Amino acid sequence: MNYAKKVREITKEKMLKVKGTSHAFDHIERVCKIATYLAKREGADVEIVQIAALLHDLGRSIKEPHQKTGAKVAVKILKRIGYPEHKTKIVYKAILYHSLGERKKVKTLEEKIIWDADKIDLIGILGILRIFHFRGNLFSSFDYGIKKWFRLWINVYKMLFTKTAKKITKERYKKTLRFSSDLKKEISLKDLRLK
Ligand SMILES: [Fe+2]
């Protein structure tokens, strides 16, 4: 059986419950593609990484904390489709530790790749848009949001584990800094030179 293909079908359907653009299925697909690339370059098990990537945010369609609920349901799904138990254990941990706050618990190469692939989707301009969509209603203003983004999420670039992830995001990181600097000018109206 093509396990990754089967898991993709299951995840695509379940992720329809997740509202909004920040964690829609296109996020899952990007994370899966990035993780596949990282796995090939870093010498990890490609199938395990693809399955973990496809299932990593499944918990968002269930209940928070999504890394825990998602990891549990992932085990059930994988058992149902007959995925080998020893591989399921690796998938389980990669899902369980993929969140920003779990970084210290990340140990295996597969866990590092899922963590990196998920965070790469936070680094770019896309990352800023995703954060504003995801957390925007909690920000008191655009100015506050961009300052908070700068304080918390820009550091993600420096927290990546794998050499490949650091290498492929270099340009994206620089571009994001330029974008956020332009955005700040627009928020403060400095770009319009109103004086
Ligand atoms: Fe997540």
Ligand SMILES: [Fe+2]
């Ligand atoms: Fe994610």
